[in-house]
Amino acid sequence: MRALVLLWSLGPLFLQLFSSLVTPETLVDPGKIAGGGHWTLANYRALLGASPSFGRYLLNSAVVGSGTTALTLLLAVPCAYGLQRQRGAMRWSVMAALLGAALFPTVLLFLALLGLARRFDLGNDLLALSLPYAGLSLPLAVLLLRTAIADLPPELEEAAQLEGLDFGERVRHVLLPLLSPALASTAILVFLFSWNEYPIALTWISRADRLTLPTAISRIAGSSVYAVPYGAFAAATVLGSLPLLLLVLLFQRSIVSGLTQGAIKG
């Protein structure tokens, strides 16, 4: 059973790895592998040697991802804290609105957000792109963090107050350290979202050297028009997945616990 699940989950990924490492002729006729000598790194060389290099897209995505994550946390933590301190109708209405926004399929916003980019001249600017990304990640981030704050024992803050710590110190020495697991998992989720986001990047970014990974991948021009550039596609998907692979492997505990415990305490 487990083997079957793993085959189902990882099979397509291994296929990609395989496709990226063989010559186009072998790709169409894998029987040739038996003959040997059909493995190649050409797809990777072509991608990294292209102009702009594929590394550039990874960097761009990393920039947007970091900017988005930082901005989201910066806004979400105070918001979650403030929300947790609200009572009654105010709190419920804000939480309902956040839940609605978290459920909203963001693709429906692309045209209006394009309008925003045009009006404020934000197109082709990676840091500016993290503005809508942060906005779109906020609902989930606030909901996650609010639950985490709610789970903190209230006596802690009182005790800290009695100790004479001021607000800033309490935030720094009590709140943030206690929240750090939730912060980590929220950060990962936000980073994943911005790393993978497609429709808005598609409309906000047109310059080749500013493309993020998903848009770049959908635009890869093969080294030759002769072969369907599946080898290049596959190499691109492998390169684009590696950072995420690392991230997931490193933070799997955080993701699992954060997403599950925070999102839906019910």
Added chain:
Amino acid sequence: MSPGLLEGLLMLPALLLLALVFLWPLGAMAWLSGQASSVLTGLTALPNGGANWLRLLGDGRFWQDAGQTLRFALVSVVLELLLGLGLALLLQRPGRGRAWLRTLTLLPWALPTTVMALGWRWIYNDPFGPLNALLGLLGIGPYGFLSNPATSWLFTVLADVWKTTPFVALLLLAGLQSIPLELRESLELEGAGRWQRLRHLTLPLLLPYLSLALLFRLTQALGVFDLVQVLTGGGPAGSTESLALYAYLNAMRFLDFGYSATVVMGTFVLLLLAVSLALLLWRRSQPHRRPA
């Protein structure tokens, strides 16, 4: 200053950004859906009454896409919930390498949709793709997975299920972990079988998690875009086109922004209807439980 007000101010920056990113766009789209703004007006907006909305009502393609999007959403969400539940139960079972299993099954969900859509495009390739190679070994095929309008949508569903099931499983896993072990053990002592435990203990307690997963997946699936755009481009014969893709094409390819906004708003209305319907059905099926 009343208690809570000051802390309320802490929410302000986030709420401002949310308004900019959610409310303003919705308002702008509602406005634009009442304008002619296309290549024929030189891309300037001119009020045209309700012409866009009239066109939408009579637009066979919009309704066809609505049906297709709904079909995609319902089938993929049901499959994802069923498989996700199974996967969650499997992941919960103690055993060697459980942490690794969780991590590895989670991978498909973490990858960008465009990345995995390209992967599936190759898997489905006719005649060279791996799936057809497999069929070839069995002496069948090749089959045009993405070239048959009657069946292609099923393969977009399959790709979506592959990617999203781990996410659903993860949510449900959290639910499973919240079920106290003692409850299970006491049922076991009473002699309840595995199936009975699932029916009388696990499922009822999992219900909030299931409904949240359902709600979340349903709304996301109704907005499906990346997968379809990269995997099929909406073809063959428009049989996999989703509403979001139609809105995108109207804006970015046909340069008809007024109508694109109308399609977006139309989709929004349908989305609200679908969600309210889902909530209504859910409430009705739960006469004794108040929605928490």
Added chain:
Amino acid sequence: MLRQAPGHAAGNRPGNRQPQAGVLLLVAVLTLLLIALLGIAQRHGVAPAAAGPVPVRLLMPAPFVDATAPLLKTFHRSHPNLRLEVTRGPLDTEAMSDLAIGALLLGETPYDVMLVDVTWTARYAAAGWLTPLEPLLGNDALEGMVPGARLGNHFDGHLWRMPFNGDTGLLYWRTDLMDKPPADTAELEEIAGRLQREGLVRWGYVWQGRQYEGLSCVMLEVLNGFGAYWWRPSAEGVAPVAGQTDLASPGAIRAAAWLQGLIRQGITPQAVANAAENETLQLFAAGEAAFMRNWPYAWREIENGGGPVTGHVGVTPVLAAPGQQTGGTLGTWGFSLIAGSPHPREAAEVIRWLTAPDTQRQLVMAQGYAPTWSALYDDPELARLQPLLAVQRRALEEALVRPLTPLYAQLSDLLQRQVNGLISGGGSAPAAMAEAQRRSSVLLDAASTS
């Protein structure tokens, strides 16, 4: 669903002194930060008035960038006052179109010159993104070009585009399977069927049947080959739309039925319903098909590819039904000047140079591009180097241009859907074409009344 956590009230107890200044400061800083982000990101197009070469920014699909790279070196030597900044666009025409439109919509005139597909001309011109070229290049700019190459560059009385190459659809055939190419569609069917029955080749004829622009190109050729018309330009010109479709005519129905029949008879694999140029080329180059419809680039790819059919391929203009006029779809690229370019004069100079006979001559020799100038087809040296030129000229003389209207993208899209549905799913040709005609009329009527 979201639990109200107990015991949160502690922080709100009256008398519990909150450091209000700190909170207010934090709020203020965050809000300012947001606004500042908006402000910083808002870059103003400051044109540096620095002396030195004038920059001219160019957007081309990647293969054209590679092909012209050596030429641009020459250009820089002979034009020290200009500096070309070339951007590589994607390979796929529709991806390129998305990129170009995305860039133009963002509105900062990111390029001065863009390589534009023949079907974009009317739409871009109507959107106000292009600058007319005739004031800069003269009214006779296209004088001396093969007639087919002059099509698709004018709209609404202006010249919007200088053609860069003269590509048309062509028919590829296997010289190892037959002595001469078929003369018409009926003969093609017969030869293909016979070769398949004899087991000499798996498939008869492959073409582009995926739901994308390539199918419209195929369809235009087949419509013409069966004596039908996609588009009838109206003389009086209903201003923005400029014509009517005629897709439900008997000839149009025969055309669609022919494509459907090819698949039904097994001459064409069902897989073409999802095939673009590259997929068909992959099949043909692997020796799996006797005939292929494709663009001139396929010739170079096959000849340089070293596959099983290299050296066994012939090329001829696309075929028509017996007794009908043949014609291949014009698939040219051309240079347009983007409105709002700060250096229109210099940009026009670049366009003139890039499309000049001398430049094209180099491209014919190095890349085998089909030229647009008649004189180059008469050049014996080029004819010797590029055996395809004679065929290309014949094809270019009878080239077919796709409907010249700003609404072309929609018209093409809805025709693709109907025809792709017909060849992949079934249904009848009369019904599919009637539906295509009905939807086209609805679109055009709505547009001309608005």
